[in-house]
Each structure stands twice: as C-alpha cells, then as structure tokens.
Amino acid sequence: MTNNNFYIEPFSPMVGVKNGYAQSIAASFLRPTHGLTFQRERLDTPDGDFLDIDLPSVPGITIDAAAPCVLALHGLEGSAQRGYMQELYRQLAERGIRAVGLNFRSCSGEMNRTTRFYHAGATDDVAFALRWLAQRYPDAPLGLVGFSLGANATLKYVGENGRFLSAAVAISPPFDLMAGSQILRRLAGRLLGQHFLDSLFAKVEAKATTLAGHVDVADVLAARDLWQFDERLTAPLHGFHSAMDYYLQNSSGRFLADVRVPTLLLRALDDPLFSVADIPFATIHANPYLHLALTEHGGHVGFWEHTTHKNGHSPWWAERQAARFLAQQLHA
Secondary structure (H helix, E strand, O other): OOOOOOOOOOOOEOOOOOOHHHHHHHHHHHOOOOOOEEEEEEEEOOOOOEEEEEEEEOOOOOOOOOOOEEEEEOOOOOOOOOHHHHHHHHHHHOOOOEEEEEEOOOOOOOOOOOOOOOOOOOHHHHHHHHHHHHHHOOOOOEEEEEEOHHHHHHHHHHHHOOOOEEEEEEEOOOOOHHHHHHHHHOOOOOHHHHHHHHHHHHHHHHOHHHHEOOEOHHHHHOOOOHHHHHHHHHHHHOOOOOHHHHHHHHOHHHHHHHOOOOEEEEEEOOOOOOOHHHOOHHHHHHOOOEEEEEEOOOOOOOOEEOOOOOOOOOOEHHHHHHHHHHHHHHHO
16 A cells, blocks of 8 residues: 655745746746657557567666556657656666656657557557566566546546556646536637647648547637647547547546555646646545645646755756655655
8 A cells, every 4th residue: 555654855846937837838948858768669459550668868867677566648649758757767777676668659759559649548558668668678677657648548448447557757737638628718829728639630630631520620620729629529539428428438537536556656746737626635645655745836737846955956846746655656
C-alpha cells in the first residue's frame, strides 16, 4: 500500500505567477527541452500499427540494467519529448531510475498507419508497452507516470489491473472527462482550447484519405470545440456510441476504487481545465493505495516553483514529487 509517511514538499508558486492560467502557459514554454539524447524503439502492434518508444539518456548519469524503470505518458497532443517529460526523465535519473517515454499513436512525429488515433482510455497500448519493458528489463521494478490525458490513462490502467507495476503517479489527472470537456468548450477560441483543436485538425487532414469512409472528415474539421471533435471522430472511430459514452466509459474516477498499486495523485485547485468538483474525495480517502496531494496553485501541468531558498532544486515541483515518490516505492 501507499506509504502514509511519504512527505509532499510544500509548493510555493513562482513570484508573480500564481494564476492557474499563467502557471499552465508559462510552464509549457519555459521547461527546458535540451541536454538529453534519445534512442527510439519502434514496437509493431498486433493490429498492424506501431508505437514509438523514446529512451532518454541524461548526461553524466549511467543507469544500471536492473535499476527501476518508469514508463511515462504524455498529455493531449504532447509527445515523449515534451518539456515536462524531459524534466521527469532528469529527476528520475538523478534518483537512479530509468525512464522510458511512450508516444501515443500519431504523436511521435510520424503519422501512425491505421485509422486509429489515441484517446484518454487507450490502456491496451499502455499494457503493450509495459509488457515490452518487463521483457526488456526483467529484473527491474516498474512504475508508471502520466500527465493530464496520460494521467487519466495511468489511473484507468492501474484500476483495471495494474499488471507489471509497483507504483504509479498521475499529474493533473481528469477524474471526470465529461466535466473537463465542458470546461474546455468554454475555452474554444482561447489559447488552451484552440491550441489542442488546431493540432488535432492537422492530423485529421494528414490522415484524410485513411479516414474517409470511417468518419465524415469535413464534419470533423468543422468541429468548434473538443466535445464536437470527440463526438465526430474520437467516439465513432474507437467504438463508442457518442462523446458522452466515451467520457463515461473512460473517466479515471470510476476506476479509483479498484486501484491496488501505490499511486500518487497531484492536482492544483486552480487548474483551469478542471473543477475541484470532479475530485472524488470519498473514493480516494477510502482507498489506502491512493495518496492525494492538492495544492492551492499550480495550474494544469504547471507547478512552476519559487526556488530561491531551496538549495538549487529544480523549479518544477510536480516532476520532483513524482520522482521522489517513485524512488521511495520502487527502490524499496
């Protein structure tokens, strides 16, 4: 079970950047994306597609073959080399843990082969990647970390079975996808909501020939928000009756009661993409495997910290807490 003695370090937001929107946007631009090197492995999936796995190397750090290994899952329209992923890799390496990044289908810089995209509940790909890791590093304890959409997939996976895993962390997870989508509908035309749509539209256009006959491509490209996008593409393409059906079946909140892997949940109360009302406090508190850490500030996958008094600590609080928790659980 989760070690109840795990200490969450206090979060002190960067001076002048307390607002949830500011934290979310500033962090996405300011996290460093240099200094690491990557080796890519391509895994062929049973359905004729592929998953690209990125194995990072941190300069000056060598990881033993039997060291703990953590699979990391990025957020919506991210990749395994986004800034928050690279910061996590550094934090884990400093604690003697190997990190491996999974690029969801269509997110590695090369479009995937099949009509299928990725979505918040695609845990079959997570299981496939973990099985590959368990075979590649048979003596290594395994962990799982997810950010945002990847955090939803993380919690769904550990609630479904958690096979191969000794610990998990979910950073800025949505517990209720439908509620989160409604908030994003109000962001349509603003920076956060429109940014996601523009990126998704580019992929739809790139796969238009493959998608023809499966969805109405023109109708998808006319979507005004992510709810409509999920209604017109995500749901029908992946076997759901509607966007609501997709959200209801895959929201991580419905899987929390069944989690039997020590799991850390990190959320900010001012996360602009979610409401505090979606947090199932009673379910979380009733499950001793779950450790919830709520901060007043931090935004969405932000958590940019004021560190002048912290002896040179990285200013990225969430990645540090995730690495500390995983080190405690996996090295044990």
